[in-house]
Amino acid sequence: MSFLQNSLPYILAGISVGGQYALIAIGYTMVYGILRLINFAHGDVFMAAGMFMVFLSASLPLGAAVPLVLVLTVLLGFMIERVAYKPLRSAPRMSVMISAIGVSYLLQNCALYFTGGLAKVYPQLPWLSDTVTIFGAVTKRVTLITPILTLILVIGLSLFIKYTKVGMAMRAVSKDFETARLMGIKVNSVISSTFIIGSLLAAVGSLLYFTNYASVTPTSGGMPGLKCFVAAVFGGIGSIPGAVIGAFIIGICENIIKGLGWTTFSDAFTFALLIVILLVKPTGLFGEKATDKV
Amino acid sequence: MDLRKDKKKDMLCTAVALAAMFIVLLVMELTMKSTSILFTVMKKGVIYALVAVSMNLLNGFTGLFSLGQAGFMLIGAYTYSILSMPVSVKMGESVYKYYDCAIGIELGIFPSLILAGVIAAVFAALIGLPVLRLKSDYLAIATLGFAEILRALFQWDAMGPVTNGANVLRQYKDLTKVKIPFTNIQFPPTLFCFLVSGICIAIIVLLINSSYGRAFKAIRDDEIAAEAMGINLFKHKEMSFVISSFFAGISGAMLAMFQYTVQAAQFKTAMTYEILLIVVIGGIGSVTGSCIASFLFIACNEWWLRFLDESSNNILGLNILRSGFRKVVFSIIIMIIVLFFSKGIMGDREFSWARIRAFFARFKKKAAASEGGEPNV
Amino acid sequence: MSDSVLRMEDVTMQFGGVVAVNNLSLEVNRGEIVALIGPNGAGKTTAFNCITGVYEPTNGQVFYEDKLIVANHPSGKMKKAYQGMNSEKYIHVKPIDPTPDQITKLGIARTFQNIRLWKSMTVFENVLTAKHMRARQNVFSATFRLNAAEEHRMHEETLALLEEQNLLQFKDDLATSLPYGLQRRLEIARALATEPKLLLLDEPAAGMNPQETEDLGQFIVQIKEKYDLTIFMIEHHMDLVMRFSDRIYVIDFGKLIAKGTPAEIQANPKVIEAYLGVADDE
Numbered sequence: 017m018s019f020l021q022n023s024l025p026y027i028l029a030g031i032s033v034g035g036q037y038a039l040i041a042i043g044y045t046m047v048y049g050i051l052r053l054i055n056f057a058h059g060d061v062f063m064a065a066g067m068f069m070v071f072l073s074a075s076l077p078l079g080a081a082v083p084l085v086l087v088l089t090v091l092l093g094f095m096i097e098r099v100a101y102k103p104l105r106s107a108p109r110m111s112v113m114i115s116a117i118g119v120s121y122l123l124q125n126c127a128l129y130f131t132g133g134l135a136k137v138y139p140q141l142p143w144l145s146d147t148v149t150i151f152g153a154v155t156k157r158v159t160l161i162t163p164i165l166t167l168i169l170v171i172g173l174s175l176f177i178k179y180t181k182v183g184m185a186m187r188a189v190s191k192d193f194e195t196a197r198l199m200g201i202k203v204n205s206v207i208s209s210t211f212i213i214g215s216l217l218a219a220v221g222s223l224l225y226f227t228n229y230a231s232v233t234p235t236s237g238g239m240p241g242l243k244c245f246v247a248a249v250f251g252g253i254g255s256i257p258g259a260v261i262g263a264f265i266i267g268i269c270e271n272i273i274k275g276l277g278w279t280t281f282s283d284a285f286t287f288a289l290l291i292v293i294l295l296v297k298p299t300g301l302f303g304e305k306a307t308d309k310v
Numbered sequence: 311m312d313l314r315k316d317k318k319k320d321m322l323c324t325a326v327a328l329a330a331m332f333i334v335l336l337v338m339e340l341t342m343k344s345t346s347i348l349f350t351v352m353k354k355g356v357i358y359a360l361v362a363v364s365m366n367l368l369n370g371f372t373g374l375f376s377l378g379q380a381g382f383m384l385i386g387a388y389t390y391s392i393l394s395m396p397v398s399v400k401m402g403e404s405v406y407k408y409y410d411c412a413i414g415i416e417l418g419i420f421p422s423l424i425l426a427g428v429i430a431a432v433f434a435a436l437i438g439l440p441v442l443r444l445k446s447d448y449l450a451i452a453t454l455g456f457a458e459i460l461r462a463l464f465q466w467d468a469m470g471p472v473t474n475g476a477n478v479l480r481q482y483k484d485l486t487k488v489k490i491p492f493t494n495i496q497f498p499p500t501l502f503c504f505l506v507s508g509i510c511i512a513i514i515v516l517l518i519n520s521s522y523g524r525a526f527k528a529i530r531d532d533e534i535a536a537e538a539m540g541i542n543l544f545k546h547k548e549m550s551f552v553i554s555s556f557f558a559g560i561s562g563a564m565l566a567m568f569q570y571t572v573q574a575a576q577f578k579t580a581m582t583y584e585i586l587l588i589v590v591i592g593g594i595g596s597v598t599g600s601c602i603a604s605f606l607f608i609a610c611n612e613w614w615l616r617f618l619d620e621s622s623n624n625i626l627g628l629n630i631l632r633s634g635f636r637k638v639v640f641s642i643i644i645m646i647i648v649l650f651f652s653k654g655i656m657g658d659r660e661f662s663w664a665r666i667r668a669f670f671a672r673f674k675k676k677a678a679a680s681e682g683g684e685p686n687v
Numbered sequence: 688m689s690d691s692v693l694r695m696e697d698v699t700m701q702f703g704g705v706v707a708v709n710n711l712s713l714e715v716n717r718g719e720i721v722a723l724i725g726p727n728g729a730g731k732t733t734a735f736n737c738i739t740g741v742y743e744p745t746n747g748q749v750f751y752e753d754k755l756i757v758a759n760h761p762s763g764k765m766k767k768a769y770q771g772m773n774s775e776k777y778i779h780v781k782p783i784d785p786t787p788d789q790i791t792k793l794g795i796a797r798t799f800q801n802i803r804l805w806k807s808m809t810v811f812e813n814v815l816t817a818k819h820m821r822a823r824q825n826v827f828s829a830t831f832r833l834n835a836a837e838e839h840r841m842h843e844e845t846l847a848l849l850e851e852q853n854l855l856q857f858k859d860d861l862a863t864s865l866p867y868g869l870q871r872r873l874e875i876a877r878a879l880a881t882e883p884k885l886l887l888l889d890e891p892a893a894g895m896n897p898q899e900t901e902d903l904g905q906f907i908v909q910i911k912e913k914y915d916l917t918i919f920m921i922e923h924h925m926d927l928v929m930r931f932s933d934r935i936y937v938i939d940f941g942k943l944i945a946k947g948t949p950a951e952i953q954a955n956p957k958v959i960e961a962y963l964g965v966a967d968d969e
Contacts, residue, residue: 054447103649110375111652113447114590117583118648122641124580129634238579242458245451280476284462287455294452295440513830520829521838524808524816531805538739538799540791540820540881549826595807658807 025155026275027268032159032228034267035166039221040244041251041259042173043093043214049190049254050210052109056116057096059241060123061215065089065222066138066232067127073139081139086219093215094208102204120238127234135233138226145227158227165224169217170260177256182209190254239283243270246290252303261301320663328508332501339498351609353485353503357564358604360507362588363514363597364557369586370595370658371518372550373530375450377582378437381457382555384577385433386426386562388464388473391572394422394483405474405481412471419483423506423563430559431552433460438551442544454579464574473574480571488567503564510557515597517553526550591647592654599656615640690716691753692885692917693738693795698747699771700733700941707733708744709941710772715885720911720918722932724925726961730941731921732800735887739797740787746771748780751793751885758783792820796883798874800890800921804862810873811858815845817880845880852876868899872906879914886910888920892927900924904931929953937961 040062047055068088072081100119104112144158177183185206188196197203225240226232244259247266251258266289270282293300339349361379368374392413400411417425441452463469465476473479485499517523525546528536537543566572588607592599618636647654659665693715700708708730715721723731737744737757745765749757760777761769791797805813818841824834832838849855852872857865862873871891878886891907892900904927911918922928928935929949937945937952939961945952952958 052447054451100645100649104652107652109446110369110594111648113375113450114586115645115648117586118641118645121580121583121587122638122645125634125637125641129632129638132633235580242451242454242579246455249448249451280462280466284459287452287458290455291440291452294444294448298444298448516832517826517830520826520832521816521819521822521824521841522826522829524812525819527807528805528816528819531807532803534741534787535799535803535805537787538741538791538797538803539817539877540788541816542786542788544786553826 023272023275024150026271028150028155028159029228030268030271031264032162032267033225033271034264035162036221036225036228037240037244037247037267038166038260038263039169039217039224040240041247041263042170042256043218044245045248045251045253045256045259046186046210046214048248050186050193050207051101051112053101053112053116054245055214056113056241057100057119057123058214058218059237059239059244060120060127061089061093061096061237062218062222062225062241063127063232063234063237064092064123065215065219066226066236067130067136069223069226070136070138070232071130078139078141082223085223086216089219089222090212090215093211093218097208097211102207124234124238131234133234135231138230138232141223141227144224156228158224162224165220166260169220170256173213173217174256182206186210243283243286246286249290249300250293252300255300255302258300258302316664323663332504335501335504336498339500344499347613349500351605351613352500353568354565354612355605355608356500356503356507357561357568358585358588358608359601360510360564361558361561361585362592362600362604363511364554364561365585366589366592366595366597366600367514367518367526367557368550368554369589370593371523371530372526372547373533374442374547374550375446376453376551376554377450377579377586378434378453378457378555379558379585380577380579380581381453381460382430382434382558383562383565383581384457384460384464384574385430386559387566387572387577388479388574389429389559390422390426390563391479391482391566392472393417393425394419395479395481399481405477405479406471407477409470409474411474419488419567422483423560426563427556427559430562431556434552434555435548438548442547442551454582457577457579457582461574461577476574478571478573479566482566484570485567503568506560506564510560511597511601514553514557518597522546522549587644587648590652590654591644593656593658594654595658596654596656596660598661599654602655610640610643611636692717692719692751693919694750694753695734695738696748696750697773697776698734698737698744698749699769699773700730700737700742701745701765701769701771704768704770706770707941708737708938710747711938711941711943713936713943713946715917715919717917718911718915719933720907720920720931722928722935723919723921723938724923724928724935725938729938731938732889733941734938735797735889735921738790739795739887740785740790743782743784745769746774746777748777751790751795755780755783756785756790756793788820791881791883794882794884795887796878796881796885797887798871798878798889798891800893802867802870802874804870804873804877806861806863808862809859810854810862810865811845811849813862813873814848814877814880815841817877818845821882848876848880867894871895871903875910879910883916885917885919888918888922890921890923892922892924895924897926900927903927907931 040058043058044055047053047058065085068085069081072084076084096119100115101112104115144156144161146157147154148157148160150160177186185196185201186209188199188201189203189206193203243266244263247262248259250265251260251262266286269285269289273282273285342348361383365379368376393415394417395405397414397416399405400413437456441449441456444452464473467475469475485502486496488497488499488502489495490497518526525536525541528539528541529543529546533543584607588603589600591607592601592603615636618639619633691714695711695713698708698711699706711734723734725731733742736742738749740757744757744759746760746769748755758777758780759782760780761774805816808816822837822841824837828834846855849858852875854869854873854876857869862870865873875888875891888907892903895903907918908931910916932949935947935949935952936943937958944957944961945955947955
């Protein structure tokens with residue numbers, strides 16, 4: 017019983033962080049599925065959403081700030097794709113990846129400029145930030161809401177991809193970019209909608225994540241971003257359920273490691289997991305295998 | 311016959327240019343104030359040039375998109391500072407406050423530098439075994455992951471007796487401790503950086519132009535063809551990875567010498583990104599490009615764009631210019647280069663005397679043509 | 688020593704549920720020019736890839752000069768999925784899965800159906816780089832130029848090879864800037880630079896006109912004599928195959944359907960059937 021009492025907070029935190037990671041990881045996996053691009057800037061879009069919230073909530077009521085944050089983040093994601101990735105559509109993959117790193121650098125430096133390098137206190141969201149007690153463990157309500165909200169969003173997204181026209185186009189483009197284009201699918205608008213969905217989920221994730229962590233810094237997007245990418249690889253890149261499961265596993269393991277007093281290694285663990293999965297099953301849990309033709 | 315003569319002439323030109331550069335440097339160091347920002351930029355620039363060239367060897371010449379450079383610099387910096395730290399400092403309380411230092415030896419500057427490279431290379435060899443089987447972006451993310459693991463490892467409490475945990479290392483042999491051999495006179499620090507980096511870069515250039523360098527390029531151009539022509543992919547990739555890490559280790563050690571203090575927290579992925587951006591700005595696959603770009607990068611970052619950070623220079627009464635604006639402008643410039651000049655400064659070409667001669671020849675012809683009316687084409 | 692240079696025994700290559708090469712056995716003897724023909728998608732290139740270590744065959748063995756160089760039998764998941772024959776025959780043979788460079792080192796060189804020259808390199812560098820494998824130097828001696836004689840030898844031999852192929856005038860041009868026919872020649876020159884005994888040519892005459900094809904045939908005979916080679920080639924140009932090869936193997940849907948001399952193959956009804964199809968109204 018005492019074991020449960022001791023470890024429950026960590027497991028709860030793990031599930032909660034896992035849900036937040038899942039929302040970000042979806043953005044990675046969708047973009048990779050369609051463009052074969054590790055969108056290094058995605059973590060910084062997530063950070064930017066946090067910054068938007070900090071600055072907007074200073075002058076607007078929360079009811080107006082939250083929707084505005086979502087809109088601004090979506091706009092940011094959309095703009096990044098249009099400005100930094102679209103011109104490089106026919107360039108080698110490495111160039112696009114470098115462009116992504118450049119955008120990440122730019123976003124971090126912009127955030128640095130606007131914050132003056134100080135950690136910004138994230139606004140308290142009423143109700144979400146309230147503390148609740150569950151099985152004797154004290155935690156914020158957001159911890160409980162996150163997994164539920166995540167599941168709702170993921171199911172919604174899955175239905176969207178399965179049944180809508182845009183969703184079908186997305187699947188077609190990720191299977192075969194060129195053929196999809198030849199079949200008259202407007203590839204550019206499909207890619208844009210991918211970025212829009214990814215950014216929207218990242219914004220929601222950011223609301224939940226920073227409510228838990230209480231402060232935003234220009235670099236707070238980097239590490240969660242990389243972890244979420246790892247989650248996407250772990251689940252099999254391109255697969256949405258894979259990314260979600262991967263994110264939950266990483267979130268939970270990370271918090272258990274923290275609970276064991278190995279905090280230094282909580283980040284390193286993620287990468288160790290990545291390397292193991294790449295070596296043992298490079299396609300991830302749900303990925304599909306592709307072969308080179310000679 | 312003519313070609314060989316040209317080659318000799320080129321080599322002579324290069325030797326003269328290098329000698330001139332070193333003499334100018336020496337004169338500058340003897341006459342100017344050593345605290346001048348120019349020297350800071352030159353020292354840091356040449357250290358970054360070495361790590362950028364080492365990254366270019368991997369990314370540009372072997373086609374391995376690796377993002378582990380900061381990790382290997384970290385190993386180099388730590389190896390150097392731990393080995394070169396005087397035993398008296400290690401035993402005292404000033405650095406190893408919370409741990410008893412386990413390394414009871416003290417080495418000179420050169421052995422420590424070389425070992426910094428060697429240890430980085432050994433780690434690279436071990437890491438390379440699993441990750442070099444991966445392709446393009448997976449390799450990138452795996453090497454990046456290993457760099458993060460290394461950073462965590464060096465900050466780990468259990469490693470404290472060796473690495474001093476997450477605390478700062480200092481009082482090791484920094485640049486001011488370099489002496490001219492057999493004397494007690496301080497070696498000009500900028501010249502020292504240029505000499506060490508110069509030798510290392512020269513070795514990399516020799517490697518690139520050797521049979522092995524051609525094999526690396528073959529792997530970059532077409533792995534399947536390279537394999538079919540008898541080039542062992544794994545062996546050559548590992549070789550390139552290890553050699554690149556060796557020099558990254560040395561540059562990390564020099565960075566430690568330059569900075570006077572070392573802390574693992576500094577060697578983040580952001581550092582690797584910076585080095586990658588230098589390589590891209592210079593041109594992927596061009597050694598001279600990497601060198602030029604690293605000086606430009608460091609100069610812009612630390613010097614030329616400084617005025618943007620000063621809040622006294624306001625435009626239209628708006629408080630745009632303040633701390634951090636420099637970095638914003640700088641990253642916009644980088645984005646413009648990445649998007650519109652994706653070949654970088656040099657593309658995949660190198661500096662060559664032949665091209666300079668051709669340039670002047672064309673220039674002369676143009677001048678002659680404008681003087682003598684109709685050009686004869 | 689027997690005359691056999693290359694021998695494939697019951698080689699099967701199955702990708703998922705597709706059997707690309709099905710129980711293929713064939714033999715190439717010293718000094719021969721042997722052709723492997725068959726309709727598009729018959730599995731000819733896959734057979735080459737099984738020999739050269741690009742693919743690991745699902746079942747069967749390959750011998751080079753009577754030495755076992757490739758061996759496998761269905762195992763793991765493939766055990767159930769395997770649709771080929773002789774799955775039990777090689778179960779006691781230890782699988783050997785060499786990398787392509789090991790095969791090349793033994794003395795088997797190849798060209799590619801879709802030309803794979805190193806595109807950033809000049810014609811000269813393409814051939815010179817292929818000499819890397821046999822160079823007697825290590826990374827240290829190469830970097831510090833300790834073995835100038837070896838480097839010099841490689842340069843001279845490369846020049847000689849290019850001269851023989853009439854490519855010397857293009858030596859400083861980018862390989863990919865050459866016209867198509869010359870690129871194929873350069874690929875052959877590059878393969879020869881690895882000092883092979885057996886040369887595998889994958890559609891060397893693809894995209895050539897009749898005159899060029901004829902020249903190529905002559906050229907193949909010529910290099911065969913000069914370097915004491917054995918040649919095994921995939922080809923679609925029937926005139927080239929019939930005129931220059933000693934023996935022919937025909938495969939269709941991965942299966943060997945005929946073998947023999949050019950005259951025998953021309954008269955074989957099965958071959959005609961494979962190429963032209965059978966009339967449906969029987």
